Amino acid sequence: AAMRHSRIKKTKTVCTYCGVGCSFEIWTKDREILKVEPQVDAPVNSISTCVKGKFGWDFVNSEERLTQPLIRKGDRFVESTWEEALDLVASGLQKIKEKHGADSIGFIASSKCTNEENYLFQKLSRAVFGTNNVDNCSRYCQSPATAGLLRTVGIGGDSGTIEDLQKSDFVLIIGANPAESHPVLATRIKRSHKLHGQKLAVIDLRRNEMAERADLFLHPKPGTDLVLLSAVTKYIVDQGWHDPSFIEQRVNSFDKYLPSLEKFTLDYAEEITGIAKEEIIRLAQMIHEADTMCICWAMGVTQHIAGTDTSTAISNLLLITGNYGKPGAGAFPLRGHNNVQGASDFGTMPAWFPGYEPVEHDEVRARYEKAWGVTLPKKPGFNNHQMVEAITKGKIKAMYLFGEDMALVDSNSNYVESAFEMLDFFVVQDVFFSRTARYADVVLPAAPSLEKEGTFTNTERRIQRFYQVFEPLGESKPDWVIIQEVANKMGANWNYQHPSEIMAEASKLAPVFAGVSYERLEGWNSQLWPVAPDGLDSPLLYTERFGFPDGKARLYPVDWTPPYEPGAEYDIHLNNGRLLEHFHEGNLTYRSKGITHKVPQPWVEISPELAEERGIKDGSLVSLTSPYGKVEVRALVTDNVAKNELYLTMNTTDENQAVNRLTSSYHDKITHTPNYKEMSVKLEIVEVE
Ligand code: SF4
Numbered sequence: 001a002a003m004r005h006s007r008i009k010k011t012k013t014v015c016t017y018c019g020v021g022c023s024f025e026i027w028t029k030d031r032e033i034l035k036v037e038p039q040v041d042a043p044v045n046s047i048s049t050c051v052k053g054k055f056g057w058d059f060v061n062s063e064e065r066l067t068q069p070l071i072r073k074g075d076r077f078v079e080s081t082w083e084e085a086l087d088l089v090a091s092g093l094q095k096i097k098e099k100h101g102a103d104s105i106g107f108i109a110s111s112k113c114t115n116e117e118n119y120l121f122q123k124l125s126r127a128v129f130g131t132n133n134v135d136n137c138s139r140y141c142q143s144p145a146t147a148g149l150l151r152t153v154g155i156g157g158d159s160g161t162i163e164d165l166q167k168s169d170f171v172l173i174i175g176a177n178p179a180e181s182h183p184v185l186a187t188r189i190k191r192s193h194k195l196h197g198q199k200l201a202v203i204d205l206r207r208n209e210m211a212e213r214a215d216l217f218l219h220p221k222p223g224t225d226l227v228l229l230s231a232v233t234k235y236i237v238d239q240g241w242h243d244p245s246f247i248e249q250r251v252n253s254f255d256k257y258l259p260s261l262e263k264f265t266l267d268y269a270e271e272i273t274g275i276a277k278e279e280i281i282r283l284a285q286m287i288h289e290a291d292t293m294c295i296c297w298a299m300g301v302t303q304h305i306a307g308t309d310t311s312t313a314i315s316n317l318l319l320i321t322g323n324y325g326k327p328g329a330g331a332f333p334l335r336g337h338n339n340v341q342g343a344s345d346f347g348t349m350p351a352w353f354p355g356y357e358p359v360e361h362d363e364v365r366a367r368y369e370k371a372w373g374v375t376l377p378k379k380p381g382f383n384n385h386q387m388v389e390a391i392t393k394g395k396i397k398a399m400y401l402f403g404e405d406m407a408l409v410d411s412n413s414n415y416v417e418s419a420f421e422m423l424d425f426f427v428v429q430d431v432f433f434s435r436t437a438r439y440a441d442v443v444l445p446a447a448p449s450l451e452k453e454g455t456f457t458n459t460e461r462r463i464q465r466f467y468q469v470f471e472p473l474g475e476s477k478p479d480w481v482i483i484q485e486v487a488n489k490m491g492a493n494w495n496y497q498h499p500s501e502i503m504a505e506a507s508k509l510a511p512v513f514a515g516v517s518y519e520r521l522e523g524w525n526s527q528l529w530p531v532a533p534d535g536l537d538s539p540l541l542y543t544e545r546f547g548f549p550d551g552k553a554r555l556y557p558v559d560w561t562p563p564y565e566p567g568a569e570y571d572i573h574l575n576n577g578r579l580l581e582h583f584h585e586g587n588l589t590y591r592s593k594g595i596t597h598k599v600p601q602p603w604v605e606i607s608p609e610l611a612e613e614r615g616i617k618d619g620s621l622v623s624l625t626s627p628y629g630k631v632e633v634r635a636l637v638t639d640n641v642a643k644n645e646l647y648l649t650m651n652t653t654d655e656n657q658a659v660n661r662l663t664s665s666y667h668d669k670i671t672h673t674p675n676y677k678e679m680s681v682k683l684e685i686v687e688v689e
Contacts, residue, residue, distance in 0.1 A: 007029050007030070008027055008029050008034065009027070009028050009029070009469070010025045010026070010027050010028075011025065011026050011028070011467050011468070011469045012024070012025055012465075012466065012467055012523065013025075013449065013450060013466040013467065013469060014338070014456050014464045014465075014466040015049070015052070015053040015338065016112060016338040016448075016449050016456070017050075017052035017053060017056055017338065018052070018181060018182055018183075018336065018337070018338060019335030019336055019337060019341065019458055019459035020044060020045070020162075020182050020184050020185045020458060020459060021044050021338065021456065021457075021458025021459065021460070021462055021464060022038065022042065022044055022045035022048070022050075022053050022184055023038075023039075023044065023464055023466070023524065024036050024037055024049060024053065025037045025038075025039060026057070026450065026469050028470070031060075031061055031470055033057050033058070033060075036049060036053065036054050036055075036057070038053075039524070041523075041524035042524060043462065043524065043526050044162060044184070044458065044460070044462065048184050048187060050183035050184055051183075052183075053184075057450065059432075059448075060448055060450050060451070060470065060473070061473070062432075064432055064433070065432065065445070065473050065476065066430065066431065066433055066443065066446075066474075066476060067445055067473055067474020067476055068080070068445060068474060068475050069081070069082055069084070069085030069086075069442065069443065069444055069445060069475070070085075070433075070437075070440075070442070070445075071084065071085060071088060071442055071443075072440065072441045072442070077443065082475065082477075082485075085442050085444060086485055086486060087489065088441075089427050089442050089444070089486055089489065090486065090489035090490050092398065092425040092427070092442070093105060093129070093398055093400065093425065093427070093490070095425075096397045096398040096424060096425055097130075099397075102130035102131040102377070103131045103133060103381070103382075103395075104395065104396055104397045105125075105129055105131060105133060105397070105398045105399065105400070106133045106134075106382060106384075106387040106390070106391075106399045106400075107121060107124070107125040107129075107134040107348075107399070107400050107401075108135060108136070108137075108384055108387075108399065108400070108401035108402070108404050108406060109121045109122070109134060109135065109136040109343055109348035109402065109403075109404070110136065110137070110343065110402050110404050110479070111136050111137045111138060111337040111340035111342075111403075111404075112403045112404075113343070113402065113454075113479050114339065114342070114449075114452075114454030114455055114456060114479070114480065114499065115339065115345065115346045115454065115455045115456065115463065115506070116346075116454050116455065116480050116499040116502035116503055117402075117454065117478075117479040117480045117483060118136065118339075118342065118343045118346040118347070119347060119354060119502055119503075119505075119506045120480050120484065120487075120494075120496075120502055121348055121402065122134050122346070122347040122348045122354070123372065123487075124483055124486065124487050124492075126359075126368075126376055126377065127368075127372045127374045127376065128487050128490050128491075129490070130375075130376075130377055131377055131381055132350050132351070132377050132379065132380050132381030133350060133381035133382045133387060133396070134347075134348050134349070134350060134381060135348060135350055135381075135383045136340070136343040136349070136404075137337065137384070137404055137406075137409065138340045138343060138349075139383050139384050139385060139671065139672060141298075141299055141302060141303070141335075141336050141340065141673070142298075142302055142333055142335055142336070142340060143302070143307075143308075143344075143668075143672075143673050144301070144302040144304075144307030144308040144670065144673050145301070145302050145311045145333030146671075147308040147312075147670050147671050148310075148311025148312040149311070149315055149331060149333070150547075151308075151312050151315070151554065152312060152315035152316060152319060152553060152554055152555070152556050153315060153319075153324060153541075153546050153547060153553050153554075154547020154553070155356075155541055155546075155547035156356060157333075157341060157345075157541075158330070158331065158332045158335075158459055158460050158461060159324055159325075159329075159330030159331045159332070159540070159541045159542060160294070160327070160328075160329070160330040160332070160460070160539065160541065161460045161528070161539045161540070162185055162188055162460060163327075163539075164294060164327055164328050164329065164330060165185065165188055165189055165294050165296070165332060166188045166189070166191070166192050167192075167292070167327055167328035168198060168290075168293060168294040168328040169198060169199065169290035169291050169292045169293065169328065170198065170286055170287065170289075170290030170292070170294075171192075171193075171198060171199070171294050171295075171296065172200075172201045172202075172203070172283075172287075172293065172295045172296070173200070173201070173202045173203070173204075173214075173295075173296045173297070174202075174203040174225060174229075174296070174297045174300065174314070175203070175204060175225065175297050175299065175300020175301035175302075175677075176204075176296050176297055176298035176300060176334050177204070177206070177208045177209075177210070178210060178296065178298075179208060179209035179210050180208070180209070180577075181334070181336065181577070182334050185334070186209075189210070190213065193213060194213075199215050199286055199289075200215055200216075201214055201215060201216040201217070201218070201286055202216070202217050203217075203218045203219075203225065203228065204217075204300060205219060205222060205300070205573075205641070205642070205645055205647075206575065206577075206605075206640050206641055206647050207219075207639070207640045207641075208640070216282060216283060216286060218275050218279055218283065219274075219275075219642060220274060220275050221272070221273055222563060222575070222645070222677070222678065223304055223306070223562065223678055224272050224273040224560075224563075225300075225310050226306055226309055226310040226313050226558065226560045227264060227268070227269050227272045227273050227560050228269060228273045228280065229310065229313040229314060229317055230261060230264035230269075230313055230316075230560070231264040231265070231268070231269030231273075232280060232283050232284045232287065232317065233261060233264070233313070233316060233317045233320055234261040234264045235266065235281060235284040236284050236287065236320060236321065237258070237261065237320060239284070239288070241284070241287075241288040241321075242321060242322075243321055243322030245322075246319075246322030247320070247322070250324075250325075250546070250553060251319050251552060251553045251554070252550070252554050252555070253554050253555050253556075254555055256557070257316070257555035257556070257557050259557075260557030260558065260559070266280055266281070287317075287321060292323065292326065292327070292328035293318070293321060293329055294323075294328070294329060295314050295317070295318060295323075295332065296332040296333075296334055297314060297332070297333055298333065298334045298336065299336070299577065300575075300677060302333075302668070302673060303668075303673060303674065303675060303676040303677040303678075304563060304675050304677055304678055305561055305563065305564055305666055305667065305668055305669060305675045305678065306560065306563075307668040307670075307671065307673050307675075308668050308670040308671055309558040309561065309669075310558075312556050313558055314331065315331055315556075316555055316556060318330065318331055319553050319555055320555070324541075324542045324553065325541070325542035325544075326540075327540060330541070330542075333459075335458070335459035338456050339457060341457045341458065341459060341461060342456055342463070344356075345461075345512075345529065346506060349383075350380045350383050351380035351381075353365075353368060353509075353510065354509065354513070355510030355511060355512040355513060355529075359376070359380055362378075365378060367509060368509060371508070371509055383671075383672050384406070384410070385410075385665075385667060385672040385673075385674065386672065387399070388410065388416055388419045389419075391419040391420070391422050391423060392418075392419050392422065394422075396423075397423065397424045397425065398424055398426065399423055399425075399426050400427040400429075401426075401427070401428050401429070401436065402428075402430065402446065402479055402482075402483075403429065403430060403431075403446065403479065404430075404436070405430075405434040405435055405436050406436050407420060407435045407439065408434070408435045408436070408655065408658055408660060409660065410674070411660050411665060411667075411675075411676050412628050412629075412660065412664055412665045412674070413629070413655075413658060413660040413663075414628060414629050414661060415665060420436070420439035421439065423439070425441050426439055426441050426442075427440060427441065427442050427444065428440035428442075428443050428444070429443070429444040429445075429446050429479060429482055430443070430444075430445075430446055431445075431446050431447070431448050431476070435655060444482050445474065445477070446476055446478070446479050446482060447473070447476045447477055447478045447479070449466060450469040451468060451469070451470050451471065451472040451473065451476070451478065452468055452472070452478035452479075452480075452499075453465070453466065453467055453478075453498070453499050454466060454480070454499045455499070455503065455521060460528060460539075461528045462526045462527070463516060463521060463527050463531075464521065464526045465518065465521040465522070465525075480496070480502065484496055499518075500517075503516060503517065504518075507531075511530075512529050512530040512531070513529060513531060514530075514531060514533040515527070515531040515532050515533050515534055515535040515536065516529070516531045517535075520535050561669070563675070563678040564664065564666045564675055564678045565680060566626060566627050566679070566680055567627070569682060570626060570627070570679075570680040570681050570682055571644070571680065571682070572610070572644050572645070572646055572680060572683045573645045573679070573680050574624065574626070574645075574646045574647075574648060574659075574662065574680060574681045575641075575645060575647045575648070575677060576647065576648045576650045576676065576677070577647065577649070577650060601634070601657070602633060602648065602649040602650070603633060603634050603635065603636045603648075603649060604622065604624065604633050604634070604635055604646050604647065604648045604649075605635075605636050605637075605638050605640055605641045605646060605647040605648075606622075606635050606636065606641065606683075607638070607641050607642060607644075607645070608637055608638075608639055609643045610644060610683075611637040614683065614685060615685060616635050616637065616685055616688075617635070617688060617689060618635065618636060618637050619634055619689050620634070620635045620685055620686075620688050620689060621634055621685075621686040621687040622634075622635050622684065622685055622686060623683075623684045623685075623686050624646070624648070624662060624682070624683060625662075625681055625684070626663070626679055626680070626681045626682075628662060628663065628664055629661035629662055630661065630662075631648075631656060631657050631658065631659070631662060632656060632686055633657050646681070646683065659676070660676075662679055662681060663676050663679055664679065666678070
């Protein structure tokens with residue numbers, strides 16, 4: 001028995017299923033996962049996890065894993081050696097670069113992969129190929145939140161930690177469903193609310209679990225959050241409930257900002273949002289009565305054509321009430337993917353080097369040129385949305401994408417797929433043969449987190465290390481190893497032996513990571529950026545200064561843009577979002593038996609009134625049609641949703657049920673984030689039961 005026990009290995013890892021960043025030990029014997037054991041030392045979750053963290057790992061041994069490179073031969077894919085595949089990747093990309101220039105290649109990075117892998121990928125794009133056409137999937141989710149914060153407070157991340165959410169007097173959750181999308185973080189709020197007198201308000205289209213618990217639940221008309229928030233802000237200022245000394249000392253442009261609030265009277269807000277004046281006043285009162293307020297938001301705010309402006313309105317409200325820079329207060333855009341924060345932080349963005357320094361800035365570029373020994377492009381590149389458009393115009397001819405199922409997760413997938421068909425050369429690197437891989441010329445097999453080392457950055461800006469549990473399956477390799485091999489095939493001379501060396505390089509170049517190192521991140525230790533050279537990190541931002549040269553925040557006037565409407569025949573609003581049990585497009589969780597037996601397929605939520613009107617029952621098969629496509633899915637009749645509003649769960653691997661068959665190519669004006677949450681559809685019954 002002792003012998004058998006000694007073969008059990010315990011390895012610390014960090015969960016890859018959401019931005020909360022839980023860490024735990026995984027117990028394994030050979031390639032078998034025995035259990036997941038959270039530890040009190042885990043900085044975010046202590047002894048908790050959710051169902052995904054606990055049961056979501058069987059996919060690593062799935063028979064469907066890619067274990068060898070694949071090369072397209074006509075309509076088929078054939079297995080190849082690494083040598084052959086990498087030669088083809090290098091020669092294919094080189095040919096396009098010579099013929100059409102570096103800017104004819106697009107690079108799509110992965111918010112599921114490590115900081116080090118994202119750092120290397122942007123270095124590959126910029127230093128080896130010479131283009132800033134590199135982006136990651138935060139463009140599909142949280143870019144508007146980042147942009148709203150950069151406008152107002154200067155740093156694009158949560159302003160505090162989960163502990164601040166726990167301590168806060170008042171938490172406002174808007175357009176987010178943390179009980180399903182960020183479960184362990186939601187548990188902290190639930191506990192404070194239940195046991196410690198914390199007040200909770202929820203603004204959402206759907207009566208989700210947090211809305212059920214909330215002291216106040218407001219359901220505005222779709223796409224009108226900005227009006228509601230601005231009316232609350234105006235009411236607070238009108239009552240003299242704002243924080244004049246905070247504004248005086250720490251905030252610029254109050255006088256310029258005030259006139260922008262004028263139109264957001266209670267009457268106007270009631271008319272546009274459908275929320276009664278008394279309710280708007282009640283929300284303002286709750287904010288006034290709280291010494292500290294945190295606002296959490298996610299895709300329900302960002303995935304609109306006014307996503308950046310609404311995020312800005314949130315930050316304005318926090319500034320007006322002095323809710324930055326003190327414990328228990330601040331802005332909390334809840335990051336979806338485990339490393340969506342880190343992918344952007346480490347520079348896979350078309351306009352920014354790691355640490356949000358502009359590529360256009362000569363001094364910054366000179367620093368990177370010196371370190372990398374190359375001349376770098378000055379002009380910002382295409383973002384992923386623009387890349388798709390550029391393919392259809394013949395400007396982008398080749399792409400290299402890793403760890404991202406863009407065909408399924410970008411909006412308007414019929415359009416995206418038709419663009420992929422037009423590429424001359426496409427390299428896809430993933431753990432599974434994803435839907436996007438079907439369009440590839442070369443598919444490179446990657447290793448998931450349990451088969452490599454690295455760091456992830458969670459929603460709090462917390463950088464955490466994880467350690468290797470298994471050897472990569474078959475001939476798959478860690479993404480950083482593959483990226484380095486591609487770079488070297490292209491004539492670079494990279495020689496990273498371990499991800500720690502990549503982090504060491506990034507921390508030398510990007511001031512916000514100055515004191516980040518693998519030694520300081522050993523075991524359960526973590527660091528929240530910005531990190532000073534001596535290793536001092538920043539759990540709470542803005543205690544002294546905001547992220548602008550003069551140290552002051554900026555109130556930023558915004559106006560309301562009505563949401564996109566496809567036309568009168570599409571008469572039912574369609575919302576969408578995650579399920580507790582599944583992660584994103586489901587490539588991993590649908591291959592984890594412990595999860596799939598619980599929730600095998602998606603569904604659409606329909607209100608009892610609408611169901612009755614259309615003769616729909618629980619389990620009926622219904623079709624949803626938009627101007628862009630059609631899906632068929634089973635109905636769930638529930639009063640979670642209001643009369644003419646549907647909610648489609650988005651986690652599916654079945655392309656015929658994917659919400660992005662229906663979504664459009666309209667997007668946020670500033671960041672180009674698609675307006676996934678603004679769609680109306682025709683609803684028809686296919687089969688009663
Ligand atoms: Fe993983 Fe998020 Fe669940 Fe924590 S809350 S276990 S990070 S999915």
